[in-house]
Amino acid sequence: MIPGSDPTTLDEARARIRELEARLEESEETLAAIRRGDFDAVVVQAPGGGQQVYTLENADRPYRVLIEQIQEGAFTLGADGALLYGNPRVAAMLASVPEQLIGRFLHEFIDAKERPALVRLLEEANRTGAARGEVCLRSAAGSHLPVHVSLSRLQRGDGAALLCGVLTDLTEQRQHLHELAEANAQLKAQGMERERIEEALRQAQKMEAIGQLTGGIAHDFNNLLTIIRSSVDFLRRPSLPEERRLRYMDAVSDTVDRAAKLTGQLLAFARRQALKPETFQVGACLHEVADMLDTITGARIRVVVEVATVECFVRCDRSQFETALVNIAVNARDAMDGEGCLTLRLTGGLPMPGIRGHVGSRKAFAAVSLTDTGTGMPEEYLARIFEPFFTTKAVGKGTGLGLSQVFGFAKQSGGDVDVESTLGHGTTFTLYLPEVEAAAGAAITSPAPVEATHGGGRRILVVEDNIEVGRFATQILEDLGYDPVWAANAEDALERLGADGGGFDAVFSDVVMPGMGGIVLAEKLRDRLPSLPVLLASGYSHVLARDGDHGFELLHKPYSADQLSRVLRRIIGENSASGPTQKVPPS
Structure with a gap:
């Protein structure tokens, strides 16, 4: 009992609660009876003295x-x-x-x-x-x-x-689905139309680029051919003085070298150049290139080399690497108008940043930068600076292929090239190449050339499908003192060689030929006659550009008689000195 409470009041409250509970239970039973159909209606006495009538209708009305x-x-x-x-x-x-x-x-x-x-x-x-x-x-x-x-x-x-x-x-839902299907079909149609327009645009851009490329090549080659043809016309004159005859012969030889360099730059830009990778120390190579640049840039341009004390090695075609540096340096010389400072800087162990929208790399790269104090370039030039035949120089002052060679060489070597420039403050080109471990006997200087000597009557099997080139190659070998035999294709060459080599001392084969190519021929000979030297020659081969020289000696076209003689003497001499080699099963 609660202290201070009246017992009578509590009893009345409890009684009231019991009464309400009873009425609630009665109401529930009544409603259940109505729903079961036991009664049609129930009359209940209301608290105020009135009456309430419950039926199934008003019970379930809500x-x-x-x-x-x-x-x-x-x-x-x-x-x-x-x-x-x-x-x-x-x-x-x-x-x-x-x-x-x-x-x-x-x-x-x-x-x-x-x-x-x-x-x-x-x-x-x-x-x-x-x-x-x-x-x-x-x-x-x-x-x-x-x-x-x-x-x-x-x-x-x-x-x-x-x-x-x-x-x-489901009408509205089906309508929405129908509308979504129509919208999806329209999106697909628009996507296909967009792809068609983009493809047409790409084709138009390709055709424009091919037109520019073709025009540039035709212009440069026609200039070179003009020099060669004029020189040959003068050489045919019987009364030509000896001094002028030598001058025209030198002009032809120099022009051929320039034509070979032009095609090499094109192939390098297209990443189709057959590279000869080697591992070398970049710092030592930079010092050698700097000495050469002193002559190229002139006395009024100071060449500075900044190389870290830690040695840094890369694996790439050293000749193409040096050519890339020279091409950049020549552009820097022209930008400085022959006077200023050119700084060659080497930093090793750097990650390669993202360049022109391409993803970079966290691996270690050697960064070779060339910074000039020239006039710099505007922003719109930077986006096109590596395009072939794009040049800001006056007509006759440049072909526009130098920097495209740098770009192609860097990409084909697993790296990239970046450029930063500010008008009035100079330009910096940075060449990124993958850094490698030092190889045993890594080359830091160019090997001494092998002296050319007489062929001594050695038998050479020439494999060449082009009639003019085949005749010319055999004539060169005859003049060098060799005994050449010409086969028009690889299948004929294999038949002439037989199982024992047919008495030949070496095979000189073109790479690109109908049917069996020169590389396949060389690989077959490496398996069948491992002691027979094979020399390949090519102006361009996508197989060489993609996979390298496959371990064979390679002579690039156009080649000179002196180059052919030196390589043949070297590989035949090496083979004679080493004796027969054991056949190694192909891996």
């Missing part, structure tokens, strides 16, 4: 209002599948009135082709208690309406089962 107002179609099916109830939304879906639906079967409002699906839904709902699916309604007016059907089994007290269902209109 639920009926909800069912009548929802925007989903609600219905009830009897055990035989007849409609026992349908709310106004179902009637609207079927273009009918609720009173006309009662007693009719649901399958009457379903397309004939969809009735098996409805039967399956009804069977599943009766068996499992619930089912869901999609069907298409057909109204009395003949219209069609896609709907989603949800069925639930309701077990009554008398043991009979009813099916309660809900219909959801």
